[in-house]
Amino acid sequence: MSEVLILNGSGRGKKSTSAGLGIYLIDLLKEESIAATMLTIRNQLNSEEKIKEMVDAISEATHIIVIAPLYDDCQPYNVVKAQEIIAESKMNLENKHFLFIANSGFGEPEQITEGTLRIYKKFASSVGFRWGGSLSIGGGEMLQGRYGKLLHEVGTFAKNAIVELEKIVNSIKSESTYPDTEIILIPGFFYKWPFKQLFTSMNTRGWKKVAAKNGEKVDAKPFL
Ligand SMILES: Cc1cc2nc3c(=O)[nH]c(=O)nc-3n(C[C@H](O)[C@H](O)[C@H](O)COP(=O)(O)O)c2cc1C
Incomplete structure (x- = not known):
């Protein structure tokens, strides 16, 4: 039985595009009776107890999905810290799928795929995760997460992202790998x-x- 843990890596916490994507994904997963929870990494780094809570949640999950913004062509610091914690924990990650959803400020998803995506892939293979796929979203501010908006509230701009989130849910359901995918939210x-x-x-x-x-x-x- 799949159990999905979403790690929100945005420095903005709950009012972020990453959180908006995560909340929508959780609803889709729940519709398929797949258990899913989301932790905001920023908050989990506050104390040893919170760190343990995050590590325990990772060890219980079958699928770990990091949803994060792009910061300086890279992953935000709180994600780097979480990656270090995972690596140092030496937990057995062999049968766990690792997926990555990123959004960038600039419109071109290559901003993500040409750099940070490779780092996430290297991380996943070096700690022993199974690569589950990635979604790189260019122009993430179009989803207006910083105003607390949810995906279904932003109309056509969210259409492409919603289609891909549905595909991610299907891949989790069928235990298959979601292909590394790029989408653009800013119209031509x-x-x-x-x-x-x-x-x-x-x-x-x-x-x-x-x-x-x-x-x-x-x-x-x-x-x-
Ligand atoms: C410190 C910082 C660095 C950033 N660096 C980049 C960058 O290198 N490339 C880019 O396209 N966007 C960059 N951005 C923009 C964010 O990726 C963008 O605003 C994103 O939509 C924020 O997502 P969130 O709401 O999930 O945090 C940066 C933002 C911040 C705060």
Whole structure:
């Protein structure tokens, strides 16, 4: 009998795209009578008791799914820490499937597949997990998890992600491997005139505002 443990690796915790994906996945799994729970890694690192609770949950699960954002082309620190804890625990992971769902800020899922996906794969094989598959989602902010939105509340932008989550559930049900998959949430017209120019300038203004707020000289050109 499958038992799925989702580890939410977002630094945003419950109000995140990762959490939104996890909650939707849990509902789909429960519809198939597959037991599923989600832990937020950030919270599990707070104390030795919480760490033990996470390690115990991993040792009981048949499928471990890390759902995390991309941070600096890599996995967030709390995921790295969880990976270290798993490796150091030396628990037997031989028959456990490890799946990975990532979302990035940039629209191109290659941001994920060209780097961090390889790290997750290497991790899975080095600790002895069975690779269960991966879903790389470009443009994850479209799912509006940071506003606490759930997938069914964001309309068409969530369509592709929902289809893939259903496939993941089918793969768990049939004990098969879900193929490494990439999806794009930002529609193609966003990359064309005039949207491209509009969003690029909005983005630039946004970054400059944050930089100025943090005391940076936003228009400095030190290499000129
Ligand atoms: C510290 C930090 C680093 C990030 N680095 C990247 C990056 O390298 N590439 C990218 O596409 N997005 C990057 N992002 C954006 C997040 O991946 C994106 O906002 C994601 O949708 C957040 O998902 P969450 O709500 O599940 O945390 C970064 C965000 C933060 C906070």
